[in-house]
Amino acid sequence: MRPLVATVDLAALRHNYQLAKQCAPGRKAFAVVKANAYGHGAPAAVECLRGLADGFAVASLEEAEQVRSVDASAKLLLLEGCFEPNEYAAAAALGLDVAIEGEAQLDALLAADIARPLNLWLKLDSGMHRLGFSADALRRAHARLQGAHQVAELNLMSHFACADERGNPLNEAQLEQFSGLLDLAFDSRSFANSAAVLTLSAAHMDWLRPGIMLYGASPFAELSAETLGLKPVMALTASIIAIRDVEAGESVGYGAGWVAQRASRIATVSCGYADGYPRTAPPGTCVSILGQRAPLAGRVSMDMLAVDITDLPPAALGDAVELWGNEIPIDELAQACGTIGYELLTKVTQRVPRRYING
Known part of the structure; x- marks a missing residue:
């Protein structure tokens, strides 16, 4: 699966x-x-x-x-x-x-x-x-x-x-x-x-x-959900499915727009724009791995995205990657992409299974 x-x-x-x-x-x-x-x-x-x-x-x-x-x-x-x-x-x-x-x-x-x-x-x-x-x-x-x-x-x-x-x-x-x-x-x-x-x-x-x-x-650009006392309901979580090392000067992703400025360790993650993660997310947008933030590297693909884990040595194959949820507020991601949380939530596609928990 x-x-x-x-x-x-x-x-x-x-x-x-x-x-x-x-x-x-x-x-x-x-x-x-x-x-x-x-x-x-x-x-x-x-x-x-x-x-x-x-x-x-x-x-x-x-x-x-x-x-x-x-x-x-x-x-x-x-x-x-x-x-x-x-x-x-x-x-x-x-x-x-x-x-x-x-x-x-x-x-x-x-x-x-x-x-x-x-x-x-x-x-x-x-x-x-x-x-x-x-x-x-x-x-x-x-x-x-x-x-x-x-x-x-x-x-x-x-x-x-x-x-x-x-x-x-x-x-x-x-x-x-x-x-x-x-x-x-x-x-x-x-x-x-x-x-x-x-x-x-x-x-x-x-x-x-x-x-x-x-x-x-949050419905407000200047007031966070946490400030308002709201609790995030959805956490979108993928996994690291591949890791590779790239040399300084090598590129990652479609268009070769992201170029490593140093020897880098890149994780490929099992989520893309066909799942509802925004293709407009700019390089540097963060996900959370092992409770620490790591930035996107290159364009979001249909089924995958790449993350620079150079500064996160413990990261390994199979580790969970939070795209948004408790660690990465959805409103933060939305603002980075020039949109609103409403759009991101409603665009999570049907191929993403929903799992329901009670706290």
């Missing part, structure tokens, strides 16, 4: 969910498990949080069906709503809460013949300009839904564009847009993503929507 595994710490996942709840006492929280629980495995994440989470949130009907196969009764929010008119019947059969983000979805809902009414979440475009009604259009939608047989609960939600930038004036502007609709009757309200859960208490409302924080990565 190829020596590569993504180890998922379910105890850390529970810790991070409970931390989200502690940030906003008395509020409920949807655990966002879209995109296969950010690459961690949605069935395992839902089973782990079953009975602890107040609800779950997903991006599509297919993801909702996967959650329902594990938890038949949890409150389950379809964040982008239904994409086709015939999906409303399926959403009702699954007992979903459903977002309504525009006129087309509203018209399709009101024309739908469904077995039972739905809990609806009207989405306000408060400044993100991605999905949602304008404030005036939302008021009209609210009026149209009053008394409709398709409606059980009627709720309000929106999404921040810059909550990960503390002090950004758009955050306050979006809150003002949201607050301007609070004269309307809603059963519940939801605004706070991970960044707002952690630092923007005015946005906590009735329901939180923690996503990336559940998986132990």
Whole structure:
């Protein structure tokens, strides 16, 4: 078996969910498990949080069906709503809460013949300009839904564009847009993503929507997950599968761009960009071997990468190599590659086996 595994710490996942709840006492929280629980495995994440989470949130009907196969009764929010008119019947059969983000979805809902009414979440475009009604259009939608047989609960939600930038004036502007609709009757309200859960208490409302924080990565460039009290959930670990000595002046890897400045010892490691490790990782990006950091040497290949272990004499064939996890924070790697932890986690491919532990 190829020596590569993504180890998922379910105890850390529970810790991070409970931390989200502690940030906003008395509020409920949807655990966002879209995109296969950010690459961690949605069935395992839902089973782990079953009975602890107040609800779950997903991006599509297919993801909702996967959650329902594990938890038949949890409150389950379809964040982008239904994409086709015939999906409303399926959403009702699954007992979903459903977002309504525009006129087309509203018209399709009101024309739908469904077995039972739905809990609806009207989405306000408060400044993100991605999905949602304008404030005036939302008021009209609210009026149209009053008394409709398709409606059980009627709720309000929106999404921040810059909550990960503390002090950004758009955050306050979006809150003002949201607050301007609070004269309307809603059963519940939801605004706070991970960044707002952690630092923007005015946005906590009735329901939180923690996503990336559940998986132990920080939504902020300037605040580490450790500083925020989050625990890493995934550790991506490979092994040294070959070691060779190269002389000064010899190159390593595709393009021959990395050239040894001294006689060097190079380890080949069983992970590459087809596994989800970023090809954009620059030479010098560190992995952890025997609890010590060692830098990449040359370009990341599809199935392998090379590491300079010259300064790590004890390193040997078969030694574990942490690409990210407890020793190498995923956010550190993401910043080195010009991306974010969200992308790295969701790009861990299916050929990487997930191994689940409880702390």
